[in-house]
Amino acid sequence: MTVPLELPKAIDLSHHLNSIARNRYASPLKDILNYMAQPGMISLAGGLPHPSLFPFAGASVSVYTPDTDLKHGVVPPASEQMTLAIPKTAPSKGALSLDATMQYANSMGLPELREWLHAFTRDVLSPAYANFEILLHEGNTAAWAKVCRLLLDRGDYVLLEEFSFPSAMGPWVPEGCKGVPVKMDGQGLRADDLERVLTEWETAHPGERRPRVLYTVPQGANPTGTTMSPERMRDVYDVCRRFDVIVCEDAPYHALSFRPFQITPEPVDPVGVSGEEFRRTLPPSFLKYDTEGRVIRLETFSKTLAPGSRLGYFVANPLFTERLLRATEVESQTPSGWSMAIVSQLLHTWGQAGYLQWLSNLRDSxxxxxxxxxxxxxxxxxxxxxxxxxxxxxxxxxxxxxxxxxxxxxxxxxxxxxxxxxxxxxxxxxxxxxxxxxxxxxxxxxxxxxxxxxxxxxxxxxxxxxxxxxxxxxxxxxxxxxxxxxxxxxxxxxxxxxxxxxxxxxxxxxxxxxxxxxxxxxxxxxxxxxxxxxxx
Amino acid sequence: MTVPLELPKAIDLSHHLNSIARNRYASPLKDILNYMAQPGMISLAGGLPHPSLFPFAGASVSVYTPDTDLKHGVVPPASEQMTLAIPKTAPSKGALSLDATMQYANSMGLPELREWLHAFTRDVLSPAYANFEILLHEGNTAAWAKVCRLLLDRGDYVLLEEFSFPSAMGPWVPEGCKGVPVKMDGQGLRADDLERVLTEWETAHPGERRPRVLYTVPQGANPTGTTMSPERMRDVYDVCRRFDVIVCEDAPYHALSFRPFQITPEPVDPVGVSGEEFRRTLPPSFLKYDTEGRVIRLETFSKTLAPGSRLGYFVANPLFTERLLRATEVESQTPSGWSMAIVSQLLHTWGQAGYLQWLSNLRDSxxxxxxxxxxxxxxxxxxxxxxxxxxxxxxxxxxxxxxxxxxxxxxxxxxxxxxxxxxxxxxxxxxxxxxxxxxxxxxxxxxxxxxxxxxxxxxxxxxxxxxxxxxxxxxxxxxxxxxxxxxxxxxxxxxxxxxxxxxxxxxxxxxxxxxxxxxxxxxxxxxxxxxxxxxx
CATH class of the missing domain: 3.90.1150.10 (Aspartate Aminotransferase, domain 1)
Known part of the structure; x- marks a missing residue:
């Protein structure tokens, strides 16, 4: 998890936390964990069930190889599939096991999966600050609801695209928050309109708190299908920086970023590229411009692997991940151990190059x-x-x-x-x-x-x-x-x-x-x- | 899902919903589902990814047989294990498949698992009202947080045992709610003290709203290990009924209900009993006394199967499950498809008698x-x-x-x-x-x-x-x-x-x-x- 030394650290954004987030506290039980590691310690303190009592004796999942051609909807024959095995007990220290992944676990999420995703984020998205962190979550629906409960106070306004996914309004509308639509064009959210809304705020909404949160889907937006150009993203980020707005980047469709379109009577069959070329030509994340740590990226495996995994991850500054962790401990604990174990095994088996190849082929499809x-x-x-x-x-x-x-x-x-x-x-x-x-x-x-x-x-x-x-x-x-x-x-x-x-x-x-x-x-x-x- | 006709229906408890729960609304997208079923309909409306693009080609999980002796921590040999297979596509209509369980799904949870649990609840817990419902959730931590956001308004008081699990306070303390401890004895929460607290409320807390929610762990409470007698439960329910209090019954340890204890110099090895005898001698749930539908039961597989499943279920009246469903749609969607599929296959494979035998053996352990x-x-x-x-x-x-x-x-x-x-x-x-x-x-x-x-x-x-x-x-x-x-x-x-x-x-x-x-x-x-x- 090395990062170039020259990148800045996230700035202090603690004034953005709402009163609920500020008042969360660590469970006192967690203190005990520090003592557990002492050699010879006998712990009668934890409340863990004994793993010998879990009925799961082993699992194996057949998966496609990462270079499977996905354009024709054909399941590859068994001979071309790979097998992910998860044994009951770990064959070697640190190896994945059902006994461990079926147990209560740290709410940050499975460490080997977080590490994989940290390296992937660094290598593929290149955040512009050094100390970004990965926190697993249960999919972007859960993640955005957690962000709302991190940042929004009753009566707050949320900046969002003038056409936006209705379920994304579901967490804050019943809390008495209101949306502020920002005009769009063929590239999605317009930076100039965002600036206009924020500049005119005090005049247009006297006495009401200026919005501090932007919810946006930069690539393949739902419903408009729009994708921001890199210039647009830089401009939007710049406005957010100047007006001290937190950017919540909902990125389910990022990997599904297409090449330009031409009107043709017959559909063009896209030409596949290597995972490495895919990586190089992938549109940027807001993280690329985020020198301050004001972007919260919501990543999910729902579109890249399967929605039923109910698994994704935050990329955010350490202040936000720590407060999100406190909420996670008392509101969900961790994503499913099955989901974490299987996705982690898949990604470690495929490797970064393999996953990029998978994404490239998926994009083609x-x-x-x-x-x-x-x-x-x-x-x-x-x-x-x-x-x-x-x-x-x-x-x-x-x-x-x-x-x-x-x-x-x-x-x-x-x-x-x-x-x-x-x-x-x-x-x-x-x-x-x-x-x-x-x-x-x-x-x-x-x-x-x-x-x-x-x-x-x-x-x-x-x-x-x-x-x-x-x-x-x-x-x-x-x-x-x-x-x-x-x-x-x-x-x-x-x-x-x-x-x-x-x-x-x-x-x-x-x-x-x-x-x-x-x-x-x-x-x-x-x-x-x-x-x-x-x-x- | 038949229920005896003579049981009453739940009474109207809608005045217990907080403002957030009242203001939740169904996603407009759900309306479209009604039209989907028309023969010949082509839907370009849904936003589902195509299941041919999920990389999971099949899964198999080895599990213990339900009659495994769990007292000695020995994994049964492979020859005595069973295999749960989940194929990519369903071999017959309605059969479980990865394509279905890895897809977006109804937020009530996997139907065949809900049906199994409805029958189990009816047969084992015998709720005293007819129209109870099952809604799946992501474990009791998530479930209790959802209940808090269903019922509690800022500043409310929560009735709870004088010693109570700290994580259970985590969801409401940062929201500005306060606990009202009820005294305990060797049988847990005391009904007489609950009545005293409620009777004296107006005098002791002038101008503050009387608590309307009791959080309790009736069996094997954490930390006190206490279990209420049936009489105690009936008395507590009666106080709650008279004071219009909703009972949130957190039941993770219900199946781990032991036989009486005697002081002996050597530990007594419990004598195993049949699943049927286990069922007959299991302590009651508050549901047994719940003629009005004012009990919300939080059930989890964390202690009976494994915490990593992050899976459990509410048993509650239809008004509460509908509002919890609206929250679930925008806050978590569903539990993990992996967890639902594997647990459902396990329970259907074992059957009710098998699961009861498993619980009986687990209890012995x-x-x-x-x-x-x-x-x-x-x-x-x-x-x-x-x-x-x-x-x-x-x-x-x-x-x-x-x-x-x-x-x-x-x-x-x-x-x-x-x-x-x-x-x-x-x-x-x-x-x-x-x-x-x-x-x-x-x-x-x-x-x-x-x-x-x-x-x-x-x-x-x-x-x-x-x-x-x-x-x-x-x-x-x-x-x-x-x-x-x-x-x-x-x-x-x-x-x-x-x-x-x-x-x-x-x-x-x-x-x-x-x-x-x-x-x-x-x-x-x-x-x-x-x-x-x-x-x-």
Missing amino acids: YELRRNIMCAALAKQFVALPAEQYASQVPGCEGVALYPRGTDPATIKPDQVPVASFVAPAGGMFLWIRFYLTGAPRFRELQASGHEDPEKAFMDDMWKALADNLVLLTPGSYYVPVTTTFDAATSKLPTTSERGGEPNVGFFRFAFSYGDRAEMEEGIHRVEQVVSKLWGY | YELRRNIMCAALAKQFVALPAEQYASQVPGCEGVALYPRGTDPATIKPDQVPVASFVAPAGGMFLWIRFYLTGAPRFRELQASGHEDPEKAFMDDMWKALADNLVLLTPGSYYVPVTTTFDAATSKLPTTSERGGEPNVGFFRFAFSYGDRAEMEEGIHRVEQVVSKLWGY
Whole structure:
């Protein structure tokens, strides 16, 4: 765990801890651990069950080799699989055993796994400060809830993307906190808008505490599929530094970072690269710019190995990991010993190069899925570069979709397409922006003075899609809760009340699960509904 | 999951939910699940990773048979082990597979495990209301923290045993809640003292909300090793019902409920019984008396299988499980898929009768350990029935320990012994009460006007024991936090300030881990220190 000596240490950020975090204390029982190590000591102090009474006598897990081609959904034959064995007792000192991993354990998490991840973080993400630490957790859902309970006080505001994963609001909304949406573009969160929000805070919210926490998904954001450029990340970090904001970087999709996209009628099959090339071309983490230790990175194995592992890790400064550890001791103890043991064995068996190769192949697999969905859209609509064809349509970036049969030569630069999207540079989701003024029913709703024509039209469209046997996720699900929420009475604000963009609506299309035939048929069904609603 | 029709349903206890629990809401994404089941539906809505991308191709776990004799710490030979296999894909519809258990899943927990546990709870614990539910959790530490966040508001008081597990205070102390200790006797929590506390509440705490939550470990309590009789449980439940208190029953040691203890020079080897006899003679759960659904039972596999499983379950009324589910969705999602799959396979493979046989044998093993430790004490001290020999010593119950060489015939009924203990009827701990007035150093401390001579003496004694290479856990660790706690400044109250019993001190002795030789040598070392400090 050596780090270059020249890196700075994290600065003191203790003023960010909330009152709960400050008042946590170590269990007095832990003091005893210091004495346990004395030679000849007999401890009648601990409350550990005896491991001879655990019924588990050994475990073995068959796993893929790290160079398995994942693009075709084929399970490799048994002869090409590896076996992870976890014996009941350790064959040598320090080796993994069920007796140890099934026992109560230090809440930091399995030491050999933490060490592996520390080296991986250092080698792959290059944090810009020296004393970052690794603390295991039970997946990013649990991790973000722990961060909320570390930093947020009742009534606080949380900075987040203007479309954000609803479960990420779940921990703080019932606590009386409120979201502050930051505007996005094709690269995700906009640094200039973040700066605007923070600069105008005192004027816009007199007497209310300025937000001190930014929750962001920099790569393959859910739902928008956006990925920040390195420059954008540096700018966002800089604003956070200047306004003393803690950056909570939720990074489930980081490894699923794709190469650039081109409109093609047939999906491009991505060319595999070595783990080392993958590492070199992986987008940065906020940690790379984090000279002060103000980034809390939430890493998970949910997307890179399997969600059922319920295992991930924090990368954060020692002050934060220590306080998170105190919470973990009394709120969850440790992640599952099964999960820690199996993932640790897997990573040690594969090695860093192997894991990078696995991630590279996994990325290819999702990149192919992205390409399949985008090609399906290009087949059902006329797909053209927005820059070239819709340059005067506000907010239209990436690929513009026009009705089937449209002659590109006739398109005027201010002509509103049916929809547009920025091809995701990572993750599992395509976020499609529909331009509603082309739909007669939307214009009717507007003309009738409906209080939220965008939402009403998109609700109708969602039902029409479901009736045509294709399910999408409505964009409205991802609108941050910006007001004090009362589950018994609360009504969410309308599109105009929340300052949402007029005349547009969004759906999230997931390309993570369906196979090629399903995605193509699904997009076909979407086009059927669109052509009916848009009347072409 | 049939239940006798004549049982009542849980009453409405919604007024017990705190503001956070009331304001939790279901994720909008869950709505979509209802549509997924339609035939022919193509879903591009979910965000699930594709299971072909999970690297786990199969798992197998060797386990003991349920009738393994656990008293001798011997791993059964491989030929006597069973194998739990979890294939990547399900061999038949509904069968367990890694593809399913490694995927995101319903936060209630693995359905086949919940069903098994529902039937087990019904058959073994016989709840007195019809519509109890099972919700899986990540072990009782996590479960109790979730209950705190379900019921407690800032500043609330929590009823608990006068000696209670410190980690159980960890979730609510930093939230500004306070403990209300209820006096104990050899059977644990006293119903009459619980009633006194609640009756006198308005007088003793004018303007403060009466406690509405009781946290209790009815069997094999930590640290006191006490177990409530059925009558005691009925009386405690009755007080809770009359004062509208929710009973949180933390039940990790329930299955480790021992048969009566007799003082013998050699440890008694418990006679094994069938799983069915074990079931019939198991002490009741509070659920047995719970006609209203006001008991939240925390069950865990930490002591019955292994702590590293980080798996357990709530038994509670549907209102509470629904609100706990909403919290679980945004705070942890599910327990580890590995843990759920392996434990579920184990229980389904063993069957209910098998699991009961396992628990019966496990109980025998811990009962033997209790007997070993008690016999070691009887060997190092003169151990006599307190009822007979110390009948006039206040608070002296169970077994009284006198200095080596004491002639029983010379003992007067008001003669203070060195120590006494109630032989635990369950669990992992022996709680020994030391009578400090026999120790010259204690009398010195008292005479010198020390502000807390009990604590000072016990601290010294702990250090003397550690110097003599035996570790015990100080009784002071288990004193509830009864004042608003500030980690930066707080000083815990002295024995007299908190109304603690004068002239006595406690140590917790764990018999769960050491082997016979260690326990006997450990107790010998304790006696060496005692004889020095007591000057005999």
